[in-house]
Amino acid sequence: MVDVGLEQAFAKVRAFLEGDFEHPGLTLYDLQNLVGYNSRVKTDGPLSYTMPPEPALSGVAAVRLYYYPKDPEVNLIVEIEDKARKRHLRHFKWNGISWTAARGLKADLTATREVLPSIEEVGGDFFLGYASEEAKELAEAIRRGEAAGAKYMLCTRDNTRIFYAPASSPPAVPCPRCGNTNMIFKTLTLATPEDRIEAILREQRALRTALEDLLLYLKRKLGP
Ligand SMILES: [Zn+2]
Numbered sequence: 001m002v003d004v005g006l007e008q009a010f011a012k013v014r015a016f017l018e019g020d021f022e023h024p025g026l027t028l029y030d031l032q033n034l035v036g037y038n039s040r041v042k043t044d045g046p047l048s049y050t051m052p053p054e055p056a057l058s059g060v061a062a063v064r065l066y067y068y069p070k071d072p073e074v075n076l077i078v079e080i081e082d083k084a085r086k087r088h089l090r091h092f093k094w095n096g097i098s099w100t101a102a103r104g105l106k107a108d109l110t111a112t113r114e115v116l117p118s119i120e121e122v123g124g125d126f127f128l129g130y131a132s133e134e135a136k137e138l139a140e141a142i143r144r145g146e147a148a149g150a151k152y153m154l155c156t157r158d159n160t161r162i163f164y165a166p167a168s169s170p171p172a173v174p175c176p177r178c179g180n181t182n183m184i185f186k187t188l189t190l191a192t193p194e195d196r197i198e199a200i201l202r203e204q205r206a207l208r209t210a211l212e213d214l215l216l217y218l219k220r221k222l223g224p
Pocket residue numbers: 155156157158159160175176177178179180
């Protein structure tokens with residue numbers, strides 16, 4: 001289920017930020033000019049710029065760049081809105097020479113393959129192909145150490161677990177947290193209940209993700 005238009009748009013944005021054979025990459029100064037930062041009273045931002053329509057972007061609804069002058073962690077958020085009105089965000093920090101990934105946030109300029117039916121997050125784990133209630137029950141069972149045999153994929157980058165319903169064949173789904181496609185297929189064993197600390201860490205991570213989302217939302221809302 002590759003969204004060709006979305007992939008094209010990501011490729012375009014990547015060339016725009018990093019440069020290609022014809023154009024140099026986007027500098028912080030260029031970005032400031034685009035959003036009008038240099039020509040108006042300084043604000044805390046964000047300031048935005050919508051990329052003009054062109055063939056490479058015809059497969060998406062819009063591409064917007066948000067500039068955050070005062071944020072120590074994130075200077076630029078790229079928002080690609082696909083035809084289904086879903087927003088794909090990538091976060092960058094200017095290091096003086098180029099755009100680098102903002103700490104802990106998604107920055108790879110490739111399209112996330114949009115995934116199958118529902119994917120639910122419960123307590124830091126993801127559940128694919130489960131109804132909401134089932135996902136919650138399974139999460140509880142996992143917590144109690146009573147879910148031996150449950151199949152899941154483990155992200156090799158950040159240890160995110162994606163449990164998938166037995167009915168669905170092992171899906172080729174990227175990690176919903178970091179976009180990594182390198183997954184190890186595993187089965188829960190008849191082990192002791194999940195280590196308490198590990199469970200707490202997992203929940204903390206889920207909470208942090210939720211907070212980051214909320215912060216971004218607020219930044220967007222409170223901007224000028
Ligand atoms: Zn991951």
